[in-house]
Amino acid sequence: MRLILLGPPGAGKGTQAKLLTGRLGIPQVSTGDILRQAVAHGTELGREAKSFMDRGALVPDEVVIGIIEERLRKPDCAPGYILDGFPRTLPQAEALARALTSLHASMDRVLSVEVPEEDLVKRLTGRRVCRGCGNMYHVDTSPPRKAGRCDTCGDSLYQRDDDKEETIRHRLRVYKEQTQPLVAYYERLGLLERIDGRGTVEEISQRVHRALG
Ligand code: AP5
Numbered sequence: 001m002r003l004i005l006l007g008p009p010g011a012g013k014g015t016q017a018k019l020l021t022g023r024l025g026i027p028q029v030s031t032g033d034i035l036r037q038a039v040a041h042g043t044e045l046g047r048e049a050k051s052f053m054d055r056g057a058l059v060p061d062e063v064v065i066g067i068i069e070e071r072l073r074k075p076d077c078a079p080g081y082i083l084d085g086f087p088r089t090l091p092q093a094e095a096l097a098r099a100l101t102s103l104h105a106s107m108d109r110v111l112s113v114e115v116p117e118e119d120l121v122k123r124l125t126g127r128r129v130c131r132g133c134g135n136m137y138h139v140d141t142s143p144p145r146k147a148g149r150c151d152t153c154g155d156s157l158y159q160r161d162d163d164k165e166e167t168i169r170h171r172l173r174v175y176k177e178q179t180q181p182l183v184a185y186y187e188r189l190g191l192l193e194r195i196d197g198r199g200t201v202e203e204i205s206q207r208v209h210r211a212l213g
Contacts, residue, residue, distance in 0.1 A: 001026065001080040001212070002105065004087070006182060007113035008175040009168065010120035010127075011197050012204060015136060016113065017084040019205050027076050030084040031064050033134070034071070036160075054161050056170035058088060058178060065095040072099060080108075088179045093186075110186040111211060113204070115197035117172060124168045128157040142201075 001024060005013040017028040035053060038046035045063070052059045068086055071077065087093040100106055115123075126139040128148075132155030137144050144151050162171065186192040193211040197204055 002083075002100075002108050003080070003212075004083045004107060004110040004186070005085075005113060006110055006179070006186070007197065008115065008117075008120055008179075009171045010124040011113040011115045012123075012201065013084045013113060015201055016205060016208055017082045019201075020082050020208065023209075024080070024082075026080040026082060028084055029068070029071055029077070029081045029086070031059075031067060031086040031088075032084070034067055035059060035064075054167075056162050056167040056174060058174060061089055061091045061095070064088075065092060068092075068096065069099050072103065087182060090181060090185065093182055107191055109193060109212065110191045111193050111195050111208060112183050112186075113195045113197040119198065120172065121165065121168055124163050125165055127163055128159060130157055131155045 003020070005017055007013050014028075014030060014032075017030065020026075021028045035046070035049045039050045039053070040046070045067075048063065049059045058064075064086060068083075072081070083096075087096050096107075123138065123141075126141070128137045128139060128144075129135070130137075130150035130153065132150060132153040135150050135152050136142075137150075137157060144157065148157050149155070150157060162168070183192065195204065195207050195211060
């Protein structure tokens with residue numbers, strides 16, 4: 001199955017993608033994770049991306065399109081994948097359609113996860129991520145057993161540079177202007193399912209499961 005998780009920052013795309021990966025046995029392809037890894041390793045891509053990411057702006061289309069074209073050709077993507085955070089602009093969606101055609105493939109479903117803005121801000125300001133295994137926590141709703149340490153691997157937790165309130169508000173504006181139009185784009189293609197993203201992680205996971213039949 002080939003699937004896109006669409007939704008604003010903090011909607012829970014990453015959380016649900018990880019659950020789906022376990023359930024469907026297909027990889028999560030997150031452009032945000034790929035870019036953050038490049039930043040952490042100090043590669044040329046990372047140095048280019050960092051200034052955009054730190055201020056909550058989108059990395060230029062040609063850069064992320066190149067990343068995705070390469071990633072989707074890897075053997076683990078052959079049975080399908082969950083796109084998390086891509087596409088985010090109309091040119092990215094069109095490039096994805098061309099890439100799929102060249103691979104003789106098509107998109108199966110696009111899930112738009114919808115959450116009110118104030119909930120998004122609360123989720124993102126409280127998010128903490130494990131440096132070791134990438135597990136996600138929230139200081140109020142899903143805190144680790146030992147403060148600042150991952151329950152799974154024991155490594156330290158950190159706050160993403162773009163999870164400061166001012167940057168979050170900017171990311172939400174960028175989402176409305178550049179990414180939200182994709183909801184109508186995929187609706188016209190008959191691929192879109194809207195998911196109510198309010199409630200617990202488990203409740204949303206059940207809605208996702210139902211939407212996928
Ligand atoms: P990216 O990493 O893709 O970030 P994002 O889209 O802003 O999404 P987030 O990861 O912030 O949120 P999410 O929806 O995955 O929520 P999560 O599950 O983590 O992109 C970062 C940057 O990279 C961009 O700003 C841009 O610069 C660049 N970039 C990436 N892709 C790009 C592209 N295609 N084009 C151009 N630039 C690109 O959950 C959030 C928090 O909420 C967590 O703490 C979680 O525990 C908690 N939570 C989750 N579900 C629930 C729930 N149901 N109830 C309560 N809390 C919950």
